[in-house]
Amino acid sequence: MNLAMIEAAAERLEGHARVTPLLSSPFLDDIAGRRLFVKPECLQHTGSFKFRGAWSALSAMDVAQRARGVIAFSSGNHAQGVALAAARHAVPAVIIMPSDAPALKIANTRALGAEVILYDREKEDRDALGAQISAERGLTLIKPYDEPQVIAGQGTTGLEIAAQARAEGIETADVIVCCGGGGLTAGIALALEGHAPGLRARPAEPAGFDDVKRSLEAGEIQRNAAMAGSICDAIMTPQPGEMTFPIMQRLCGPGLVVTDDECLHAAALAFLRLKIVLEPGGAAALAAALFHGDKVEGDAVIAVGSGGNVDPAMFARTLEKLSD
Amino acid sequence: MNLAMIEAAAERLEGHARVTPLLSSPFLDDIAGRRLFVKPECLQHTGSFKFRGAWSALSAMDVAQRARGVIAFSSGNHAQGVALAAARHAVPAVIIMPSDAPALKIANTRALGAEVILYDREKEDRDALGAQISAERGLTLIKPYDEPQVIAGQGTTGLEIAAQARAEGIETADVIVCCGGGGLTAGIALALEGHAPGLRARPAEPAGFDDVKRSLEAGEIQRNAAMAGSICDAIMTPQPGEMTFPIMQRLCGPGLVVTDDECLHAAALAFLRLKIVLEPGGAAALAAALFHGDKVEGDAVIAVGSGGNVDPAMFARTLEKLSD
Numbered sequence: 062m063n064l065a066m067i068e069a070a071a072e073r074l075e076g077h078a079r080v081t082p083l084l085s086s087p088f089l090d091d092i093a094g095r096r097l098f099v100k101p102e103c104l105q106h107t108g109s110f111k112f113r114g115a116w117s118a119l120s121a122m123d124v125a126q127r128a129r130g131v132i133a134f135s136s137g138n139h140a141q142g143v144a145l146a147a148a149r150h151a152v153p154a155v156i157i158m159p160s161d162a163p164a165l166k167i168a169n170t171r172a173l174g175a176e177v178i179l180y181d182r183e184k185e186d187r188d189a190l191g192a193q194i195s196a197e198r199g200l201t202l203i204k205p206y207d208e209p210q211v212i213a214g215q216g217t218t219g220l221e222i223a224a225q226a227r228a229e230g231i232e233t234a235d236v237i238v239c240c241g242g243g244g245l246t247a248g249i250a251l252a253l254e255g256h257a258p259g260l261r262a263r264p265a266e267p268a269g270f271d272d273v274k275r276s277l278e279a280g281e282i283q284r285n286a287a288m289a290g291s292i293c294d295a296i297m298t299p300q301p302g303e304m305t306f307p308i309m310q311r312l313c314g315p316g317l318v319v320t321d322d323e324c325l326h327a328a329a330l331a332f333l334r335l336k337i338v339l340e341p342g343g344a345a346a347l348a349a350a351l352f353h354g355d356k357v358e359g360d361a362v363i364a365v366g367s368g369g370n371v372d373p374a375m376f377a378r379t380l381e382k383l384s385d
Numbered sequence: 386m387n388l389a390m391i392e393a394a395a396e397r398l399e400g401h402a403r404v405t406p407l408l409s410s411p412f413l414d415d416i417a418g419r420r421l422f423v424k425p426e427c428l429q430h431t432g433s434f435k436f437r438g439a440w441s442a443l444s445a446m447d448v449a450q451r452a453r454g455v456i457a458f459s460s461g462n463h464a465q466g467v468a469l470a471a472a473r474h475a476v477p478a479v480i481i482m483p484s485d486a487p488a489l490k491i492a493n494t495r496a497l498g499a500e501v502i503l504y505d506r507e508k509e510d511r512d513a514l515g516a517q518i519s520a521e522r523g524l525t526l527i528k529p530y531d532e533p534q535v536i537a538g539q540g541t542t543g544l545e546i547a548a549q550a551r552a553e554g555i556e557t558a559d560v561i562v563c564c565g566g567g568g569l570t571a572g573i574a575l576a577l578e579g580h581a582p583g584l585r586a587r588p589a590e591p592a593g594f595d596d597v598k599r600s601l602e603a604g605e606i607q608r609n610a611a612m613a614g615s616i617c618d619a620i621m622t623p624q625p626g627e628m629t630f631p632i633m634q635r636l637c638g639p640g641l642v643v644t645d646d647e648c649l650h651a652a653a654l655a656f657l658r659l660k661i662v663l664e665p666g667g668a669a670a671l672a673a674a675l676f677h678g679d680k681v682e683g684d685a686v687i688a689v690g691s692g693g694n695v696d697p698a699m700f701a702r703t704l705e706k707l708s709d
Contacts, residue, residue, distance in 0.1 A: 076552075082406060084428060087469075088496065103660040104408060145411070165657075172412065228400075332700070333489075336427040336662040336693035369660035373704040376656070380697040 062209045062304065064255040067216035067248060070117040074217055077120075077149070078113050079105050081218075083225040083363070086334035094354045096361035098229065099347060100222055101337045103369025107173070109295070109343070110218055110245055110367050111135075111142030111205075117214025118203045119146045127152050132200040134158070134180075134187045137166030138295055138368050139205040144175035155200060157191055163294065163372050182288060206244030207302040215245040219252025219262070222363060226257055233259040234359035235314060237346035239367040240264030240273050241296035243305030249365070250312035260363070263314040265349040267293040267321060267342070273301045273309065274316025282306055292321045292375065295342030295368050317349040317356060324348050329382035331366065340371035341379075386533045386628065388579040391540035391572060394441040398541055401444075401473070402437050403429050405542075407549040407687070410658035418678045420685040422553065423671060424546055425661045427693025431497070433619070433667070434542055434569055434691050435459075435466030435529075441538025442527045443470045451476050456524040458482070458504075458511045461490030462619055462692050463529040468499035479524060481515055487618065487696050506612060530568030531626040539569040543576025543586070546687060550581060557583040558683035559638060561670035563691040564588030564597050565620035567629030573689070574636035584687070587638040589673040591617040591645060591666070597625045597633065598640025606630055616645045616699065619666030619692050641673040641680060648672045653706035655690065664695035665703075 084099045102110035119127060130153035133143040140156040147154035154175040158167055159182035171177050180190055195202045204211065222236060236253060238246040243264070250262035264273045270291055275283040284300045291297055301309065319327075324341040327348035331339045339347070346364040350357065371379070408423045426434035443451060454477035457467040464480040471478035478499040482491055483506035495501050504514055519526045528535065546560060560577060562570040567588070574586035588597045594615055599607040608624045615621055625633065643651075648665040651672035655663045663671070670688040674681065695703070 079406060079408075082403060082428065084403075088493075101660075104406065108660050169412075329697075332662055333697075336425075336432050338656055338660040338662065373653075373657075373707045377701050377704055380701055383697045 062212055062308065064251055066209060066213040067220060067252050070210065070213035071217045071220055073120040074113060074116055074214065077116055078217070080221055081105060083229065084335045084337065088334045089330060089351065092351050093362060097350055098361060098363045099331065099335055099366050100218065100363060101366045102218060103337055103339055103343060103366050107141035107145050108368055108370045109138035109142065110215055111138040112145060113217050114211035114214035114244060115139070115142035115146035115203065118208060118210040119150050121210045122201065126201055129199045130154060131203050132157070132191060132195045133203045133205065134191045135205055137162045138370060140170045141166065141173060141370070143203055144170050144173035148174040155194060157187055163370070165372050166370055206242035207304045212244050212248045212305065216248025216252045218245065218365065219249035220256060222249065223253060223256035223260065226260060226363065231361045234361040234363050235357045236260050236262050236363045237265050237317060237349050238262055238365045239296050239343055239345040240266050241298040242302045243273060243309050244302065245365065245367060246313065247305040247308035250308060254312055261314045262312060263317060264309065265317045265319060265345040266296065267291040267324065267345060268318050270297050271316060271318045274318060276301050276306060277310060277313065277316055280310070293324060293342035293345060295340055296345060317353055319345050319348040319353070323352050325379050326382045327351055328379045332380065333383060337366060338369040338371065338376065339366050340368050341375065343368035386536055386632065388575055390533060390537040391544060391576050394534065394537035395541045395544055397444040398437060398440055398538065401440055402541070404545055405429060407553065408659045408661065412658045413654065413675065416675050417686060421674055422685060422687045423655065423659055423690050424542065424687060425690045426542060427661055427663055427667060427690050431465040431469050432692055432694045433462035433466065434539055435462040436469060437541050438535035438538035438568060439463070439466035439470035439527065442532060442534040443474050445534045446525065450525055453523045454478060455527050456481070456515060456519045457527045457529065458515045459529055461486045462694055464494045465490065465497060465694070467527055468494050468497035472498040479518060481511055487694065489696050490694055530566035531628045536568050536572045536629065540572025540576045542569065542689065543573035544580060546573065547577060547580035547584065550584060550687065555685045558685040558687050559681050560584050560586050560687045560689070561589050561641060561673050562586055562689045563620050563667055563669040564590050565622040566626045567597060567633050568626065569689065569691060570637065571629040571632035574632060578636055585638045586636060587641060588633065589641045589643060589669040590620065591615040591648065591669060592642050594621050595640060595642045598642055600625050600630060601634060601637065601640055604634070617648060617666035617669060619664055620669060641677055643669050643672040643676070647676050649703050650706045651675055652703045656704065657707060661690060662693040662695065662700065663690050664692050665699065667692035
C-alpha cells in the first residue's frame with residue numbers, strides 16, 4: 062500500500078468518479094476561528110466517498126474474475142458504492158447489509174441493481190457470512206477498508222484535497238476525516254504525505270465509538286465496547302482495520318471525538334451555509350472542526366464531509382438544531 | 386452585450402467565484418426519461434449564482450467610483466451576492482430589500498456587512514427608492530439583471546456548462562434555467578450560442594409568474610398580474626428585463642411553467658439524490674426537467690439549480706414531499 066497505488070487509482074477513476082469541490086463560508090470561518098473548508102464527498106456518486114474505493118477495486122480486477130461478480134458487506138454507503146460500480150462494469154453484485162441499516166440505504170442498494178442479503182448486526186458474524194456466500198458463488202469479496210485497492214481509491218480524495226488546498230493558498234492545516242475502519246483516513250494520510258506535507262490527516266469519531274483515537278494513543282488496536290447506540294451508523298466499526306491502523310499510526314495526528322448532538326448541529330450548519338446534505342456520521346469531521354477548534358492546528362482546517370445518505374426524518378431532526 | 390464580455394467576466398471571476406460541478410443520479414435519469422444533469426449554483430458563494438454577476442459588476446467598475454460604494458435592490462439572493470462582493474472589494478454596500486423577504490436572507494445580508502433598508506413590496510416603488518438613495522450618497526446602483534456586466538457574470542455559468550457538457554459527451558440538450566428578470570437565462574443563452582451550439586437555453590417559471598414565457602410567445606414584453614402568491618420568491622419579477630428580453634427572444638427555446646408543488650417535489654429529490662439544498666425558486670428548472678419531460682428536447686437535459694437560500698421551516702416542508 063503506497064502513494065503510487067493511489068495515483069494509479071486516480072487514473073482509473075478519471076471520468077468515472079466526480080472531482081468534488083472545496084466549499085467554504087465566512088459564517089463557518091467565524092465559528093471555527095480559522096479558515097474552514099469542507100470537501101463534500103456527499104456530492105460523490107451514490108452520496109459518499111465509498112464509490113471511489115469501489116470503483117478502484119472493481120477497475121483493478123482481472124476481467125474474468127470480475128465477470129463472476131463481487132460481494133460486499135456494509136452498513137450502507139460501501140454497499141451503494143459497490144452496487145453502482147458493479148452495475149457500471151456490468152457485473153453482478155451481492156451486498157450483505159445489517160437489518161437495522163437505514164431503509165433508504167437498503168432501498169437504494171437494491172435499486173442500483175444489487176442483490177441485498179440482510180443479517181443481524183448483534184448476533185451474526187458478517188465476515189463469516191460473506192466468506193461463505195462468496196465461496197459458494199465464486200464472488201470476489203470487496204472489503205470496506207482492509208483492502209489495498211479500496212484504500213487507494215479513497216486516497217484519491219486526498220490527492221484532490223492537496224491540489225485544492227494549494228490553489229487556496231493553504232500551507233498548514235489539519236485535514237479531519239470521519240473515521241470508521243480507517244480506509245478513507247489512511248488513504249488521505251498517504252496522499253497528503255506525498256503531495257501536501259504541510260497537511261496532516263486526523264480521524265474524527267463519535268463518542269463511545271472512538272476505537273481509532275484510543276488505538277492511536279495505545280499504539281495498538283483497541284475495540285469498541287458497544288456496536289450500537291450512535292446515530293453515526295456510517296462510521297460505527299468494531300475496531301480499526303489491520304491494514305489501515307499502521308498507516309494511521311505512522312501518519313495521523315491525534316483522534317478527535319464528537320457527540321451525536323454536535324454532528325447534528327454541524328450538519329444543520331452545512332445545510333444553512335454550504336447548501337449540502339450530510340448524514341450524522343458524515344458531519345463528524347465538520348463537528349470537530351467547528352466545535353473543537355482548540356484541539357486543531359494550522360492556518361486552516363479542512364473537514365471531509367464523507368456522506369449524505371440520511372433519511373428525511375433524521376434530516377428534519379437535523380434542521381431542528383437551527384431553532385435550538 | 387456579447388460573448389466577449391462574458392469571457393472577460395470569466396477571467397475576472399477566476400479564483401473568486403466557485404466553478405460548480407455538474408451533478409447527476411441514475412434515479413433522476415429514470416424520472417426524467419433521459420440523462421439529467423444539475424448545475425448546482427446553490428454551491429456558489431452566498432448560496433446562489435448571483436455572486437457571479439455581483440463580482441463581475443464590482444470588478445469591472447472604475448476604482449474611484451467603486452470606492453464610494455454600491456447599492457442594490459433584491460428579494461435576497463442578489464442582495465447577498467452584492468454584499469459579499471462589496472465586502473471582498475472592501476467598499477460599502479446598501480441593500481434595499483422587500484420587508485417580506487425570508488428572514489434568513491435579510492439576516493445574511495446584514496451579517497455580510499451591508500446596510501439593509503426594507504421597503505413594502507406592494508406599496509412602494511423599489512426603483513424610485515434605489516435611485517433616490519444612490520443619488521444622495523453617491524452610490525452606484527447594481528441592477529439585478531438589466532445591467533451588461535451583471536448579465537456577463539451570470540453568463541459565466543453557461544461557459545462552465547458548455548465545457549462540462551462536452552466532457553460528458555452531451556451533443557444536444559435543453560438547458561433549463563430558473564428565470565426571474567432573465568439575467569441568468571440571457572447570459573447562459575449567449576454563452577451557449579458561442580461555445581455549445583447544440584445546447585439551447587429555456588426559461589422555467591412558477592405558474593402565475595410566467596411573464597417570460599408569455600413575452601416570448603407574444604414577441605413583446607408582458608407583465609405578471611400579481612406580485613405575490615408563490616413560494617418561489619427568488620424568481621418573482623414583474624416582467625422580463627428590457628435588456629435581457631431581446632437576448633432571450635433571439636436565443637431561447639419556449640418557456641416552461643411549473644407549480645409550487647412541483648418545485649417542492651424537485652427540491653426534495655435534489656436532497657435525496659444529489660445531496661444539495663435548493664430553495665423552491667431554485668428548483669423550478671429541475672422541476673421542469675423532471676416533470677415536464679414531454680416538452681423537453683435533446684439527448685440530455687441540464688437544469689440550473691440557481692439557489693439554495695431556504696428557511697429551515699420551508700425545507701422541512703420540502704422533505705415532507707418524500708412521504709407523500
